[in-house]
Amino acid sequence: MKKTFRILGIATVSVAMVACLGRGNQNKPADGDGAAAEVAQDDENTIVLFDGQSLDGWRGYNRDDVPSRWTVEDGCLKFNGSGGGEAQELDGGDIIFDRKFGNFKLTFDWKVSKGGNSGVFFLAQEVPGEPIYISAPEYQILDNENHPDALLGINGNRKAGSLYDMIPADPQNAKPYGEWNTGGIMVFKGTVIHFMNEVPVVEYHLWTPQWTEMIANSKFSQDKWPLAYELLTNVGGENREGYIGFQDHGDDVWFRNIKVQLMD
Numbered sequence: 001m002k003k004t005f006r007i008l009g010i011a012t013v014s015v016a017m018v019a020c021l022g023r024g025n026q027n028k029p030a031d032g033d034g035a036a037a038e039v040a041q042d043d044e045n046t047i048v049l050f051d052g053q054s055l056d057g058w059r060g061y062n063r064d065d066v067p068s069r070w071t072v073e074d075g076c077l078k079f080n081g082s083g084g085g086e087a088q089e090l091d092g093g094d095i096i097f098d099r100k101f102g103n104f105k106l107t108f109d110w111k112v113s114k115g116g117n118s119g120v121f122f123l124a125q126e127v128p129g130e131p132i133y134i135s136a137p138e139y140q141i142l143d144n145e146n147h148p149d150a151l152l153g154i155n156g157n158r159k160a161g162s163l164y165d166m167i168p169a170d171p172q173n174a175k176p177y178g179e180w181n182t183g184g185i186m187v188f189k190g191t192v193i194h195f196m197n198e199v200p201v202v203e204y205h206l207w208t209p210q211w212t213e214m215i216a217n218s219k220f221s222q223d224k225w226p227l228a229y230e231l232l233t234n235v236g237g238e239n240r241e242g243y244i245g246f247q248d249h250g251d252d253v254w255f256r257n258i259k260v261q262l263m264d
Contacts, residue, residue: 044261045261045262045263046259046260046261046262047259047260047261047262048258048259049097049244049258049259049260050077050255050256050258052072052075052076052256053072053075054072055070055072055077057097057098057099058070058095058096058097058098059095059096059098060093060094060095060096061093061094061095061096061124061126061131061132061243061245062126062127062128062129063093066095067091067092067093067095067248068091069081069082069091069092069093069248070095070248073254075256076254076255076256077246077254077255077256077258078252078253078254078255079092079118079246079248079251079252079253080252081113081116081250081251081252081253082250083250092248092250093248094121094131094132094245094246094247094248095245095246095248096121096124096126096132096243096244096245097243097244097245098243099243100239100241100242100243101122101123101187101241101242101243101244101260101262102187102236102239102240102241102264103187103188103189103262103263103264104186104187104260104261104262104263104264105184105185105186105187105260105261105263106120106122106184106185106186106244106258106259106260107182107183107184107195107257107258107259107260107261108120108182108183108184108255108256108257108258108259109180109181109182109183109255109256109257110141110180110181110183110253110254110255111175111177111178111179111180111181111253111254112141112142112143112177112178112251112252112253112254113143113177113178113251113252113253114143114146114177114178115143115146115147115177115251116141116142116143116147116177116249116251116252116253117141117142117143117147117149117249117250117251118141118142118246118247118248118249118251118253119133119138119139119140119141119164119246119247119249120138120139120141120183120185120244120245120246120247121133121136121137121138121139121243121244121245121246121247122136122137122139122185122187122242122243122244122245123135123136123137123187123235123236123240123241123242123243124136124242124243124244124245125231125236125237125242125243126243127227127231130227132245132247133164133228133247134220134225134227134228134231134232135228135231135232135235135242136232136235136242136243136245137163137164137192137232137235138163138164138247139161139162139163139164139183139185139194140158140159140160140161140162140163140164140169141160141183141247141253142158142159142160142174143160143176143177144159144160144172144174145176145177146177153165153168154168155168156168156169156172159172159174160172160174160181160196161173161174161183161194161196161201161202162194162201162202163192163194163202163204165218165219165220166204166214166215166217166218167202167204167214168202169194169196169201169202170201170202171199171201172201173196173197173199173201174196174197175197180256181196181197182195182196182197182198182257183195183196184196186263187206187263188263190205190206190207190208190240191203191204191205191206192204192205192206206235206236207234207235207240211233212233215229215232215233216229220232244260
C-alpha cells in the first residue's frame with residue numbers, strides 16, 4: 001500500500017498544535033509506504049509530523065497499523081497507559097513516523113502522568129523480533145519524582161532529557177508530572193544535542209571512540225546484549241539515518257507540536 005501524508009499549511013497547523021484544543025479521540029492509522037509518502041513542509045524545511053487531528057504518517061514499530069492505545073485526544077498524540085510495563089498489551093507498542101531522517105532537529109512538547117515513563121527514539125532501524133531501543137538512542141521521558149527509574153543508572157542518567165542509561169541531563173530542569181515540557185533533539189554530522197525547556201542538557205558524538213565506550217559501559221554492552229552493541233555502535237546503519245519513534249512504557253503520555261527541521 002502507499003502511505004499518503006496529509007499536506008498542511010504551517011499557519012493552519014500551528015493553531016491546531018500550539019495547545020490541545022479538544023479534537024476528540026481518534027486512531028487513524030497511516031496508510032502506505034513512507035518512501036513514497038508526501039509530507040507537510042514549509043519554506044524553512046520544517047516537516048510537521050503530527051497535525052493535532054490524525055495519526056497520518058505514523059505506524060507501529062515492526063507493523064503496518066497504529067496500535068489502538070495510541071490516539072488523538074484534545075489535539076495531542078496520546079498513549080493510553082495499560083498499567084503494565086513497556087509494550088505488554090496486544091493493543092499497545094511503540095510507534096514510528098514512516099520516513100527516515102539523517103541530519104535534523106526534532107522539536108516536541110511532552111507531559112506524563114504521575115509515575116509516567118516513556119521515551120523518544122531516533123535513527124531507529126526495524127529489527128524483526130527485537131525492541132526499537134536495540135538500534136536507537138533514547139531521549140528519556142520520565143516523572144523524575146515518582147518513577148523508580150530516576151533512582152537507577154548512574155548519576156541520574158535515566159532521568160528526563162537524558163541519553164538513557166548513558167549521559168544525565170544537566171541541568172535537570174524537567175517540570176512535574178501533568179505539566180508540559182518542551183523537548184528537542186538535534187542530530188548533525190554525528191553531533192547530537194538534547195534540549196529540555198529551551199536549554200541544551202546533553203551533548204555527544206556518534207561513531208566516535210567515546211560513543212563506543214559509552215555503549216560498552218551501558219546495559220547495551222557487548223557482554224550483556226551483543227546485538228544491541230553492534231547496532232548502536234553503528235547507529236543509523238550504512239546511510240546514517242533512521243526512524244523517529246515514541247515509546248509505549250505502559251503509562252499515560254502526551255505529545256504535541258511535533259516537527260522536524262531538515263539540516264541536510
